[in-house]
Amino acid sequence: MNKYTYSLFSLNHIEELTNQHTPIHHLHPIVKLFFTLFFIIFTLTSTSYALFSYLFLLCLIILICFLAKIPVKEMLKRTLIGLPFSFFLGISNVILMPTPINFYNIPLTIGLLSMIAIMVKTFLCLAIVFLFVATTPLEDIAGAFVMLHVPYFLISIILMTYRYIFLLVEEAGKMHQAYLLRHFKKEALEMKHMGSFLGLLFVRSLHHAHLVDDAMSLRGYDPGHYYGVHQPIHLDDIFLILLMAGMMLIMKVVLS
C-alpha cells in the first residue's frame, strides 16, 4: 500500500471509529474537549517523580479505550510516532544531568528520569487527543468550537480543508504514480521535477476550488452562517466528566 492510500485509509479509519455508539461517543463534544485540555494540563503539571500519577493516567487512557471500543494497538500506533523528538530532547538531559538518585529502589540518574518523564507526558497527551478525535466526528468538534465563539469563517476553512484532503491526496497519489511509471527505477520525485509537479497539482487544485466556490455561491452558501445543529449539553455529560476530573485531582493530592 503506498503512503497516499495509507493516509486516506487512516483518515477513513478514524471516521469509522467516530461512528460507533458507546457512552464515550455520546458525550457532548465540548465536554470532551474540556476534559482533554484538563487531562493535558494535569499531565504537564506532574513532576518527573510522579510515577503513580502517570500510572493512574495510563489506566484512565486504557479505560477510555475500553469504554469507547478503540483498539489499544491503534491508539499506540498513532501516539508512538510523536515520540522521536521528545526522545532526542530527553537524551540531552541524560547527558547533562548525570546525578544519580534512588527512585523506588531503582538506581537512575536525574537526567534519565527526566527523559522518561518527557516521553511519558508526550505519549499521554497524544493519546488523549487521539481518543478525543476518535470518539468525536470533526463536524461535532466544529460545533464545539462554534459554541466557544471561534469565528465560523475559520471553522468553515478547517471543515473544507478536511473534506478536500481526500480528493487532493488521491490526485497527488495518481500524479505521483504516473511520474514513477514514466521514470523507471525512481522511488521519489527528483528535486528538478518538484516545481512543475507541485505547480500542476496547485493549478488543478485551484481549478477545482473555483468550481466548488461557484457551486456553493450559486446555492446561497453564507460563510458566516453555521449550518450544523447545536447539540444541547446534558447534565449526565457534565457529571461524568466532573467525576473523572475529580478523581484525577484527588489522586494528585493523595499522591503528592
Place this chain on the structure above:
Amino acid sequence: MNFMMHMADGLISIPVGIIFYVVIGFLIAYAIKKCNTANLSHKVALMGVMGAFVFAGQMINFTIPGTGSSGHILGSIMLAMVLGQYPAFLSIVAVLVIQALLFGDGGLLALGCNIFNMGVLPLFVAYPFIVKPILNKFGINGKTLTIASILSCIVGIELGALSVSLQTLASHITALPFTAFIALMLPIHVVIGLVEGLITSAVVGFVYKYSPSIIEDALHMTNTVESKKASLIIGLCALVVAGGLSLFASSHPDGLEWSIANITGSTEIEDKNKTKKDIAQVQEQTSLLPDYSFKDNDSPLSGASAGVIGAGVVLVVAGGVGYLLSKKHRHE
C-alpha cells in the same frame, strides 16, 4: 525533515502554551478581519482547498541530492505568494489544526506555538518584509520570484526553528544550553529553508507562467502593512514577551558568562584598571534598573516590570528619533 517544528505537548509548559494561544488568537482575528475587508469571505472554498493542497504537497517527499535523505515542503510562503498573506495564514492554521487533531503531528496545547512558528513567522515577518518589498520594487519575474522565495523561506524557517528553541527553553524542559540547542536546530534548518525556497520558486514560477494574474492579485490583495496597526501589534507582542515570558527566563548564566565562569571561576571578570573601575562605579550608581530588575529586588516580577519599562523607553526613544528624521525628510 520538518518534524522538528511540530512541537508536542510534552515539550512546552502550560504558561508558554497559553501565551502563544493568546497571541495567535489576536492574529487569527486580525486575519479574518482583513479577509472580510478585502471581500474574501466568499472564498472559503478556495482557502480550504488550498489548505488541502498544502497538506497533499507535504506528503510528497523529494530526494535531497548529496545527502541520501528526503524532505517535504512546509508551504506557508508558497501559499502566501499565490493566495495572499491573510488567506494563506488562515489556510495554514486549518492545516496545522487538522494535523494536530487527526495525525498527532504536534500537540493540542502546543498548537498555538506551532501556528506561531510555522504560520505567523513566515507570513507576518518573512513575507511582508522580504517578498513584498522585492516584488513591489523590482517587479514580478523569474529572478525576483526566485530570490524572494529563497530568502523568505530561509528567514521564515530559521525564525521558526529559533522560536522552537526559545519556547522549549522557556518551558524549562531541557537542560541543553541555549547555544547548543540553536547550534543543533539552526544549521539544518538553513538547508531545509534553502530547499523549500527552491521548490517554492519553481512552483510559483510555474504558476506565474500559467497565469500571471494569480501572483499579481495575491501580491496586491492587501495593502502594505499599516504602520499604526503594525506598531500596536508589535507593541502588544513586546509587552507579552517583556512582561510575560521574562517571568520564565532562565537564571543560568548566558553563554559568555558560562564561558568566563569555566575559565575564571566567576561569571564576571574583575578589572584592576582604575579608570574602568570609576566608570563601572558611575554606571552602578546611575543605572535605574541594574541587571534588569529594581535595585535590591531580585523577584521575577521586578524583572518583568523592568522588561516592560525598558521596552517602553526603547519605543519612546526609537519612535522619537524616527519622528524627528521623518519630519526633517518631509521638510527637505
